Amino acid sequence: MVMLILAVGCHKREAETPPAIPSGGALSPEVEYARLRTELSLADSGQPYLVLNVPDTLLEVRLKGTPVWTTRLDLIESDRGDLDRFTRKFTGGSKTWVRPVAGLHLFAAQEKTPDSVLAIVSEALNVKKELLQRDVPERFRIYWSESLMMDVVSEIEGRPRSTLANRVIEARTALRKPFGAARITVRLAPDDALTLHRLTEPGLATLLLHY
Amino acid sequence: MKRLLWILAIILPLALTGLWFYGRSVAPVIIEANHHLASADTAAFRLPSDPKAAKRELQRAQKALTALRPKGLYVVIDTHANLLYLRTQDSVLMKATCSTGYGGELTDSTTGRKWIFNTPQGVFKINSRVENPWWRKPDWAFIEEGEKPPDDPRERYDSNMLGKYALGFGNGYFIHGTLYTRLLGVAVSHGCVRLGNEDLDFLFKRATYGTPVYII
Numbered sequence: 001m002v003m004l005i006l007a008v009g010c011h012k013r014e015a016e017t018p019p020a021i022p023s024g025g026a027l028s029p030e031v032e033y034a035r036l037r038t039e040l041s042l043a044d045s046g047q048p049y050l051v052l053n054v055p056d057t058l059l060e061v062r063l064k065g066t067p068v069w070t071t072r073l074d075l076i077e078s079d080r081g082d083l084d085r086f087t088r089k090f091t092g093g094s095k096t097w098v099r100p101v102a103g104l105h106l107f108a109a110q111e112k113t114p115d116s117v118l119a120i121v122s123e124a125l126n127v128k129k130e131l132l133q134r135d136v137p138e139r140f141r142i143y144w145s146e147s148l149m150m151d152v153v154s155e156i157e158g159r160p161r162s163t164l165a166n167r168v169i170e171a172r173t174a175l176r177k178p179f180g181a182a183r184i185t186v187r188l189a190p191d192d193a194l195t196l197h198r199l200t201e202p203g204l205a206t207l208l209l210h211y
Numbered sequence: 212m213k214r215l216l217w218i219l220a221i222i223l224p225l226a227l228t229g230l231w232f233y234g235r236s237v238a239p240v241i242i243e244a245n246h247h248l249a250s251a252d253t254a255a256f257r258l259p260s261d262p263k264a265a266k267r268e269l270q271r272a273q274k275a276l277t278a279l280r281p282k283g284l285y286v287v288i289d290t291h292a293n294l295l296y297l298r299t300q301d302s303v304l305m306k307a308t309c310s311t312g313y314g315g316e317l318t319d320s321t322t323g324r325k326w327i328f329n330t331p332q333g334v335f336k337i338n339s340r341v342e343n344p345w346w347r348k349p350d351w352a353f354i355e356e357g358e359k360p361p362d363d364p365r366e367r368y369d370s371n372m373l374g375k376y377a378l379g380f381g382n383g384y385f386i387h388g389t390l391y392t393r394l395l396g397v398a399v400s401h402g403c404v405r406l407g408n409e410d411l412d413f414l415f416k417r418a419t420y421g422t423p424v425y426i427i
Contacts, residue, residue, distance in 0.1 A: 029269055030258055036272040037256035043279055046333065048427050061427060064334050065279035067300060068287045068425045113397050121399055126355075127315040132397055134292070191292045198291035199427060 035209070038097045039065065042205055049205040050101070050196075052150075054087060056209075059186065061199060069195060074187045076153070086182040087210045090148055101204040103143035106197065107166050108158035109135035136190045137197045141169075144206065147181035149173070154193035285423040286337075286386070286414070288404055290330050293396050295386070295406060297414055304417070307410035308395045309386075312402040319354050326351045328401040331384060335424040339379030340415065344387065346372040351401070374408060376415040380424045386414065 027035065042049045043065035051060040052073065061069035075083060090099065112134040122129045138158030142150045160166055173181065188196065258265040280300055287296040290311040297305040312330040319325075346369045350360040361367060374388010389395070389405035406414065 029265060033258050033265075033269050033272060034256040036269070036276055040272065040275055043276070063425050063427060065276055066281060066285070066423075066425060068427055069289060070303075117394075117397070121394060121397060125313065125315065125399060127313060131315060132313055132399065134398075191294065195289050195291045195294075195427075 035097050039207060042098065042207060045205070047205070048199065049098075049207055050200070052090075052206065052208045052210075054083070054208070054210045059188075059196075061196075062207075069192075069199075071188055071192045076185050076187050082182070082184050086148065086150075086184045087208060089146060089180070089182045090144070090208045091210060098205050098207045099144045099148070101142055101200055101202055101206060102145050103202060104140065104197075104200055105143075105165075105169055106135065106137055106140045106161050107169075108138040108160045109140075110138065110156050110158040112136050112194065134194055135197070137193045140193070140197050142200055147176050147179070149181065149183040151183060151185040152188055152193055152196060153185060154188050154190045156190050281423045283422075284417060285425060286418060288330065288386075288424065288426045290332065290398070290426060293398055295404060295410070295414075297417060305410065305413055307406055307414075309410075310389065310391075310395055310400045310405040311398050312400050313398045317351055317355055319350070324350070326401075330400070330402050330404060330426060331382070332426045335380040335384075335426065337378050337380055337418050337420055337422040337424060339377070339385075340418075340420065341377045341379070343370075343375065344373040344377035344385075345370050349383075374406075374411060376411050378415065378418055386424075387411070 043062070046064065048061050048063045048068065051058075051062055051067075053060055054073070057073045059071050059073045060067045091097065113132065115129065118129040118132050122132060125132075136156055136158070137152065137154060138156050139151065139153045142152070173183065177183075258268055284297060284299060284304070287298060288294075288309065288311065289296070293309055293311055295305075295307045295309040296303050312328045315328050317326045317328070347364075348367045348369060353360045371390065373385070374390075377385040377387040379385050384403055386404040386406060388408055388411050391399070391405070392407050395405065395407055
């Protein structure tokens with residue numbers, strides 16, 4: 001039974017593999033035009049959007065078509081095959097260039113400002129410390145539809161938000177993998193991880209550039 | 212042994228069901244791909260069938276996107292990490308720690324007026340450049356201290372608060388210096404963007420009238 005389920009899962013994954021974009025090649029004018037128009041629509045919205053810029057190995061946030069936050073797409077724990085699988089699944093045979101973020105999970109984080117400093121400031125401003133504090137993530141995960149995931153890790157040691165919740169989510173991910181889940185893991189500097197984590201919320205448009 | 216198997220047969224499904232419900236409660240909410248652009252695909256944006264018209268249309272789209280991007284320097288303020296960048300499309304000239312709005316609220320109990328101390332997000336332009344700026348304290352600065360805003364405008368001016376320079380980007384918001392340099396990196400301002408002296412010097416020399424300011 002298990003073998004049958006696995007076989008169906010693998011078959012489904014194979015069937016989803018689109019042949020439309022040759023890796024390393026240029027886009028056809030039709031696809032390039034669709035991508036440009038998609039980005040123009042995102043720029044028109046006036047909202048920031050996330051760009052997974054695979055050809056330039058960059059992770060960007062753009063606002064009105066302009067890069068406002070740029071960092072290297074530094075992949076770890078995954079090889080080129082994971083990225084290829086992720087991009088194929090994301091673009092669905094060059095039909096979709098943009099997907100909204102579907103969810104976010106923070107595994108572990110460190111508080112940015114010492115409590116002793118915030119205690120003084122919060123008293124002076126008469127505001128709660130929590131309002132001024134920022135979580136610097138050690139690890140968080142961004143979800144898109146169809147089991148697409150990107151883990152972001154940074155080189156700090158954080159405190160788990162909930163060990164049980166983290167384990168349950170890991171177990172769910174492991175169970176989904178045979179059924180076509182695609183995950184990449186990127187390493188960011190702590191400041192960048194903080195920005196990306198705070199900026200990312202369900203609905204944030206994500207544009208994939210993939211040649 | 213048989214009894215143990217019976218117990219397992221009862222407990223195991225219960226435990227798995229409990230775990231499944233717990234998993235649903237902790238898992239991130241997966242929203243449907245209902246963003247209006249999620250369906251943007253090659254079918255939604257079709258090139259004309261005539262090759263010449265298609266080429267023109269493609270070039271037009273490329274130009275439209277390029278035209279949105281600043282040709283020279285621009286400022287980016289990252290309110291999440293409290294960082295300010297002076298950059299071009301391809302490189303970053305300066306990355307500085309700043310302080311942005313803390314997001315708190317203040318209500319004037321006598322008049323009911325309300326202020327929210329956020330740094331606005333979006334695209335702006337430098338529209339004023341002032342050396343040795345004086346701060347004209349708004350009403351909230353007095354109300355926050357439990358004082359009544361003065362009738363005499365001269366009592367509103369403070370020559371020390373804003374540092375050596377102020378760069379305005381609209382609606383009374385400025386990038387300026389600060390006395391509280393130890394708090395740079397913490398979101399403690401009332402909406403303006405505070406910078407350290409050296410970084411402010413560097414920025415003021417390069418950011419001219421019309422320099423775009425992107426705030427995320």
